Amino acid sequence: MRSARLFIALGAVFTFLFVFAVRNTDSDTFKRFTTTPVEEETTTEEGESYEQDPYVPGMTPELNSKLQKYKRANATFVTLARNEDLEHLLPSIRSIQDRFNSRYHYDWVFLNNKEFSDEFKILTSRLITGEAKYGLINESHWSYPDWIDQKKAAETRKQMKADDIIYGDNEQYRHMCRFESGFFFHHPLMQQYRYYWRVEPETNLYCDINYDVFKFMKDNDKKYGWTISITEFEATIKTLWKTTKDFLSQYPEALHENRLEKFVSFNNLDTYSLCHFWSNFEIADMEFWRGETYSKYFEHLDKAGGFFYERWGDAPVHSIAASLFLDKDDIHYFDDIGYRHPPFYHCPADQSQKGLSCACMPEKTFDWHGSSCLRDYLRAKDIKFDEEYNKKKTT
Numbered sequence: 001m002r003s004a005r006l007f008i009a010l011g012a013v014f015t016f017l018f019v020f021a022v023r024n025t026d027s028d029t030f031k032r033f034t035t036t037p038v039e040e041e042t043t044t045e046e047g048e049s050y051e052q053d054p055y056v057p058g059m060t061p062e063l064n065s066k067l068q069k070y071k072r073a074n075a076t077f078v079t080l081a082r083n084e085d086l087e088h089l090l091p092s093i094r095s096i097q098d099r100f101n102s103r104y105h106y107d108w109v110f111l112n113n114k115e116f117s118d119e120f121k122i123l124t125s126r127l128i129t130g131e132a133k134y135g136l137i138n139e140s141h142w143s144y145p146d147w148i149d150q151k152k153a154a155e156t157r158k159q160m161k162a163d164d165i166i167y168g169d170n171e172q173y174r175h176m177c178r179f180e181s182g183f184f185f186h187h188p189l190m191q192q193y194r195y196y197w198r199v200e201p202e203t204n205l206y207c208d209i210n211y212d213v214f215k216f217m218k219d220n221d222k223k224y225g226w227t228i229s230i231t232e233f234e235a236t237i238k239t240l241w242k243t244t245k246d247f248l249s250q251y252p253e254a255l256h257e258n259r260l261e262k263f264v265s266f267n268n269l270d271t272y273s274l275c276h277f278w279s280n281f282e283i284a285d286m287e288f289w290r291g292e293t294y295s296k297y298f299e300h301l302d303k304a305g306g307f308f309y310e311r312w313g314d315a316p317v318h319s320i321a322a323s324l325f326l327d328k329d330d331i332h333y334f335d336d337i338g339y340r341h342p343p344f345y346h347c348p349a350d351q352s353q354k355g356l357s358c359a360c361m362p363e364k365t366f367d368w369h370g371s372s373c374l375r376d377y378l379r380a381k382d383i384k385f386d387e388e389y390n391k392k393k394t395t
């Protein structure tokens with residue numbers, strides 16, 4: 001009886017707060033309460049348990065701190081976007097919320113090289129049950145460093161357009177790749193966090209994620225997590241590997257003794273395999289990017305100018321660094337996260353065994369596609385696999 005009364009009393013409080021929040025949506029706009037998750041199951045004094053919806057609209061920090069028992073990891077979602085990405089970004093956020101964050105309420109940092117519009121802030125923050133934060137990127141992180149010859153950079157873009165290379169003549173795309181390679185984790189809004197999950201427009205999740213992936217990273221000492229791996233267009237990174245080897249000759253101690261080398265090179269570091277983790281999805285530990293080895297590596301690449309004289313992507317840059325400088329055990333394949341970024345998706349196999357029910361077709365997963373690097377990853381990790389296995393077992 002006491003538990004029923006308690007439940008009714010809490011229900012009344014929440015209803016009042018909900019009505020209050022709805023009536024105040026105009027003034028609420030994009031300023032949100034910081035909400036933290038409550039335990040999924042709450043035990044009453046009499047030992048009964050009941051399911052409690054962890055998202056309570058209008059939750060106040062005071063009420064929340066009373067209810068809160070669950071300790072989250074120090075983590076945030078992060079999205080780099082333009083105002084015009086809004087329409088394609090909203091379903092991506094909604095998908096993450098529905099599949100994961102409506103239970104955990106992690107914050108979300110949005111970064112842009114221009115001011116976000118009020119519409120962007122209002123429509124995105126409305127979906128997010130953590131705190132939504134909006135930051136402008138420092139100009140020096142989105143412009144040409146003084147050692148870059150801008151005429152030479154413009155000529156490259158012209159040539160790459162003539163060669164029909166994807167994003168070949170896109171100047172902003174280059175600033176984006178440089179920013180994602182070397183600066184997003186230094187943004188003031190990111191400083192307080194250690195782990196991040198990168199989210200892009202036009203992406204979605206196929207399966208519910210019933211555990212806290214950030215805590216998983218922390219508890220298992222993982223530093224880099226991915227779902228799709230793919231080969232790079234060689235024309236965009238012609239001198240990236242040579243520049244990496246120059247770095248390694250200066251800093252041979254950067255190489256980890258238990259590294260994932262065979263993912264990025266099949267011939268003892270002679271040439272690059274072109275394999276990389278598709279960085280539009282990343283769950284990772286920013287201590288790695290902020291650390292001395294990666295900082296020196298990025299600086300070395302940045303000085304070489306390939307972000308502008310070629311079109312180096314943040315995906316090969318992150319992947320080469322993770323594969324060479326980390327212990328291979330620090331890298332985690334989130335096989336259980338069904339994820340799509342057009343034109344490919346990863347759909348987990350053996351869903352019934354894994355307790356998953358995903359809205360995707362396992363036989364259409366990118367994993368075993370000719371351009372996928374999953375096989376190379378498994379070999380580099382010394383994980384035995386039957387090349388035909390996932391083609392046969394798709395349920």
Ligand SMILES: Nc1nc2c(ncn2[C@@H]2O[C@H](COP(=O)(O)OP(=O)(O)O)[C@@H](O)[C@H]2O)c(=O)[nH]1
Nearest residue numbers: 080081082085111112113172173176200201280
């Ligand atoms: N603020 C800002 N974000 C950008 C710009 N260009 C790309 N982005 C973001 O950077 C990420 C990668 O861009 P996207 O167009 O998805 O590239 P793709 O995934 O390689 O095809 C996405 O989150 C975009 O929203 C830009 O000029 N400004």
Ligand SMILES: [Mg+2]
Nearest residue numbers: 200201280341
């Ligand atoms: Mg994208």
